[in-house]
Amino acid sequence: MSHTRPLPEWQALAALEDRALPLLDVALLIARDEYPDLDPRRYALRVQGHASHLRRAVEREPQLALKMRAINHYLFEEVGYAGNHDEYYDPRNSYINEVFERRLGNPISLALVQMAVSREVGLPLDGVSFPGHFLVRLPVDNGVLVMDPFNRGRPLDVDELRERASAHLGGGMPDDDALSQILHPASNRAILVRMLRNLHGVYQKHGDWERAVRSADRLLRLLPDDAEALRDRGLGYLELGHSAGARENLQRYLHRAPGAPDAAKVRLRLIEAGLQRGRLH
Template identity: 70%
Template sequence: MGEHLTLPDWNALSSHGDETLPLLGTALLIARDEYPQLDADLYDTLVQSHAEHLRHEVDSITPWPLKMAAINRHLFEELGYSGNHDEYYDPRNSYLNEVFERRLGNPISLALVQIEVAHRLGVPLDGVSFPGHFLVRLPVDDGLLVMDPFNGGRPLGADELRERARPHLGGDVPDDNALLQILDPASNRAILVRMLRNLHGVYAERGEWDRAARSADRVLKLIPDQPEATRDRGLAYLKLDYHKGARADLSRYLHLSPSANDAHAMRERLIELGMSRGRTH
């Protein structure tokens, strides 16, 4: 137990493969941007204590679904982790230290707690970048057990999953193959990027452009040249009157996605930026 959790370095993350990217460590790194005094060891030890509390019980159970039921019961009923239904867009729902302290989170941060505890107990739980709410999945004998971390780890049947996916597919009901594709496991990188995109959305909505820029910038540490994050950082820079950065990012975005739906609007922004440069020098 005496080992320290060393947080990764932002500048090293892009060189990690999807699966070697540390999930808990990088999520705590995201939180440290907002909470510089964050003690990573404290939360690593907390996750370990959740797992150790369950180890004897989980080891004595054979079927995966029943192991998972024990984990969910401990996390959601005994420890009281729950989805923050009242303040869904509170940024604290995305910062893991706050999730651990308040026992409140959004679908993706609660999934991360579930996944981290399950993995320490040898249970192969994966995240699912489902449209709308993030979910988790566990392989079982006859297919997949899909659960909703935002609602206490409740299992979801195929019909409910189809209904949930439908509004995001233009009203079409996905067939078995389409549904299985949607239920593909999310890589650690995909989970962390989705967490940062949630934060960017919250901060942009609130007009907190320094934090919105930071969230987009952190996506680019994970996936350099990711087009939407490049654009989002550029637009945040524009709001912060950092015109040089805005020009560089919006030009880069148009280079990466010349035929994007918003390419015309971004070109107009760049023209305006060029004119403002003409006026200021």
């Protein structure tokens, strides 16, 4: 991420190939909705500062796993980045500028910091859309090193990974092939979508429908045909009294996902939207 390059525009993101999506830049773009005076250069320089501090220590280590340990020690022990266990659903945990400033975050935002700094010093650290908590992975000589950024970058062995996955797979223990698929690197688009889904969930839970709708709308800028985001935006519009917008979004959702488990419930809400009087959107 260049500290002189402006952030991308939302309307351009859908057309970009995944590898052309600048991960940290778009995370800052998400944050700028909530913090319009945000200066992206500040956080580009923060990443570069972390990398400059680390570069010599990383170069000294002969093995990738040891290089990664040096990065984690610096970020999580010396600088003090940490998982916000006490207020997990605080929306600030999802805004990358707040994570840099407060040194507190959720798994995916801490992973972004860890990935940005690691890549700046030459380590190909990737994200993993693991069930439950987001993880990171680094290819090493004898396989892959999987770490938990929410818990100070702690390495996870195969048994713990199986148990964690099992809790979200109906209790079934994944075999080697299934676990390998689960641990596949997440695309940039998938990471950003997961960040926005997290934000939508937090705002929906607290009845903050303006911000919930904004989160769903931003997700649709990345994935214009995403049925779940269409539904979420439509239901948010309904809560805000935007009847026409709700009707259009929910009809599109039912067209794309007619057999969805919540289709009957959404149809009922559509009837309500058709009957209620609300301002157009």
